[in-house]
Amino acid sequence: GQSLEQPSEVTAVEGAIVQINCTYQTSGFYGLSWYQQHDGGAPTFLSYNALDGLEETGRFSSFLSRSDSYGYLLLQELQMKDSASYFCAARGGGYQKVTFGTGTKLQVIP
Amino acid sequence: DTGVSQDPRHKITKRGQNVTFRCDPISEHNRLYWYRQTLGQGPEFLTYFQNEAQLEKSRLLSDRFSAERPKGSFSTLEIQRTEQGDSAMYLCASSPDGTGGTEAFFGQGTRLTVV
Numbered sequence: 001g002q003s004l005e006q007p008s009e010v011t012a013v014e015g016a017i018v019q020i021n022c023t024y025q026t027s028g029f030y031g032l033s034w035y036q037q038h039d040g041g042a043p044t045f046l047s048y049n050a051l052d053g054l055e056e057t058g059r060f061s062s063f064l065s066r067s068d069s070y071g072y073l074l075l076q077e078l079q080m081k082d083s084a085s086y087f088c089a090a091r092g093g094g095y096q097k098v099t100f101g102t103g104t105k106l107q108v109i110p
Numbered sequence: 111d112t113g114v115s116q117d118p119r120h121k122i123t124k125r126g127q128n129v130t131f132r133c134d135p136i137s138e139h140n141r142l143y144w145y146r147q148t149l150g151q152g153p154e155f156l157t158y159f160q161n162e163a164q165l166e167k168s169r170l171l172s173d174r175f176s177a178e179r180p181k182g183s184f185s186t187l188e189i190q191r192t193e194q195g196d197s198a199m200y201l202c203a204s205s206p207d208g209t210g211g212t213e214a215f216f217g218q219g220t221r222l223t224v225v
Contacts, residue, residue: 042114043153100154
């Protein structure tokens with residue numbers, strides 16, 4: 001089977017930096033993705049790591065360590081609009097099956 | 111084309127009734143996925159199409175669930191004899207070839223309530 005674990009909730013101050021961790025167990029692992037979902041909205045793609053290391057896209061960065069089965073999403077210069085749920089998702093097992101974590105609800109406070 | 115479109119956005123049905131949802135993916139995307147999401151959980155994979163071929167199907171998709179993509183464009187998801195446990199958001203996503211399903215574009219979902 002496949003499973004991904006994330007903290008359920010994180011609170012951070014506007015302008016600060018926050019890291020959301022994800023540990024995974026999956027067979028035939030291909031890569032780790034991150035999605036953002038606002039309440040009532042659809043998940044939107046943020047980033048993808050196939051190889052170890054850091055990927056940076058604007059204020060968002062994502063890191064992967066395949067040997068540790070671990071990744072994280074780093075959000076810098078937090079804004080109120082970043083308050084949302086964040087999901088890590090692993091591609092593995094069946095070639096096209098993407099399994100999502102249970103999500104981390106981020107609350108940004110003034 | 112403005113993105114993945116799902117219809118209807120909301121559906122309330124009585125237990126035991128059949129329902130059908132439609133998904134129109136981004137036009138140039140060959141890959142189409144259905145997920146189910148309940149409150150506080152991540153999306154659960156249901157099934158995947160490559161063009162018109164249904165290549166993967168979760169064991170979560172019982173024999174009451176069926177999905178089609180007859181011409182490799184839009185897709186339908188049908189639930190027969192609905193149960194209260196089927197109440198959830200049903201999400202459709204599509205992606206182009208080459209991304210391996212990791213960069214998926216989601217529709218706004220169909221929220222199903224079974225009463």
